[in-house]
Amino acid sequence: MNPIDLIKAEPTEEILTEERLKEYIENKIELRHYIGYEISGYVHLGSFLSMSKVADLQKAGVKVKIFLADYHSWINKKLGGDLSIIKRVAGGYFKEALKQTLKIAGGDPDKVEFVLGSELYEKVGLEYLENIIKISMDTTLARVRKSITIMGRKEKEIVDFAQLLYPIMQVADIFALDVNIPHGGMDQRKAHVIAIEVGKNGFGYQPIALHHHLLVGMHITEDIRQKILTAKREGNRELFEEGVIDIKMSKSKPNSAIFIHDKSEEIKEKINKAFCPIKEIELNPILELARYIIFRVSNNIEIVNEKTKESKVYNSYASLESDYQKGLIHPLDLKTAVYNKINDMLEPARKYFLEGPGKRYLEDMESIKVSR
Numbered sequence: 001m002n003p004i005d006l007i008k009a010e011p012t013e014e015i016l017t018e019e020r021l022k023e024y025i026e027n028k029i030e031l032r033h034y035i036g037y038e039i040s041g042y043v044h045l046g047s048f049l050s051m052s053k054v055a056d057l058q059k060a061g062v063k064v065k066i067f068l069a070d071y072h073s074w075i076n077k078k079l080g081g082d083l084s085i086i087k088r089v090a091g092g093y094f095k096e097a098l099k100q101t102l103k104i105a106g107g108d109p110d111k112v113e114f115v116l117g118s119e120l121y122e123k124v125g126l127e128y129l130e131n132i133i134k135i136s137m138d139t140t141l142a143r144v145r146k147s148i149t150i151m152g153r154k155e156k157e158i159v160d161f162a163q164l165l166y167p168i169m170q171v172a173d174i175f176a177l178d179v180n181i182p183h184g185g186m187d188q189r190k191a192h193v194i195a196i197e198v199g200k201n202g203f204g205y206q207p208i209a210l211h212h213h214l215l216v217g218m219h220i221t222e223d224i225r226q227k228i229l230t231a232k233r234e235g236n237r238e239l240f241e242e243g244v245i246d247i248k249m250s251k252s253k254p255n256s257a258i259f260i261h262d263k264s265e266e267i268k269e270k271i272n273k274a275f276c277p278i279k280e281i282e283l284n285p286i287l288e289l290a291r292y293i294i295f296r297v298s299n300n301i302e303i304v305n306e307k308t309k310e311s312k313v314y315n316s317y318a319s320l321e322s323d324y325q326k327g328l329i330h331p332l333d334l335k336t337a338v339y340n341k342i343n344d345m346l347e348p349a350r351k352y353f354l355e356g357p358g359k360r361y362l363e364d365m366e367s368i369k370v371s372r
Contacts, residue, residue, distance in 0.1 A: 058112075
């Protein structure tokens, strides 16, 4: 694949803008990427989507960075709001978990530059504060309030003043890191749009925002699903986006997520309990695992009919989806096949954290979660 096709490939859902991306490539402008992470709970399969896109960017020749946002995590009161613990987890468990996830997704963790937020701010010094002021002067309070959804909070939610700094800091990070491809899930769109708008006049260039799909969590229900689909049909973008953010796989909702070091029995239990409406393909978390996870690392999946014992091997997600929509695949048979694939895929990460060098990092995380 050429660089543009690699960058556009799933799980990418939006590039702002593709024309600018082509212009940068045609003018041989170096593509410099970053994706930022709050330091909070365990790393789950939602992060696999972002790491699979990082792997694509590596193959496209893009210089990639992973930003460990310790100050942002502090502002958002993650890990009890203890900055020293946040920094420890950032350089320990979280960094190691992202490396393992990237490796499974087909990328090279040794070719990623990890940047800790507090170290970046110390390095750029006064310039960072100047950028915060410059962006703030070009952004309204109403716009900032709308943008707090990037931190998993609702626009009408009561927040403290520090949390209003969060979106402005996220925009400032892009220019402090000197990157031109800020990358995140669709939930990061509002901050990236501000960066595009302030970039040309305030910083001399407009970045290219890259947004990937948000993986649907296992906890979705039919009522929630219908509300989101109704918002989509009616063209209510704000309600639709808010709904998608609510149902995404999340560290803060353990029952919604499969963690990369979950034991086999934990993965099986979560998949068996997951919502999987018969014949329904939209917002179906089990089909999402097949589409965005399994067919990323494998070129087939075998479905065995539990009643007849007949099996069929699917070599593309499209054919699997088509048969499921026709009712030719029972949800329980789909769940069994997805479990087998996901369980095998996560074996290296599970081994690393439960038996290998990563065990001490996972134990540290467990002690933190128990003590807080």
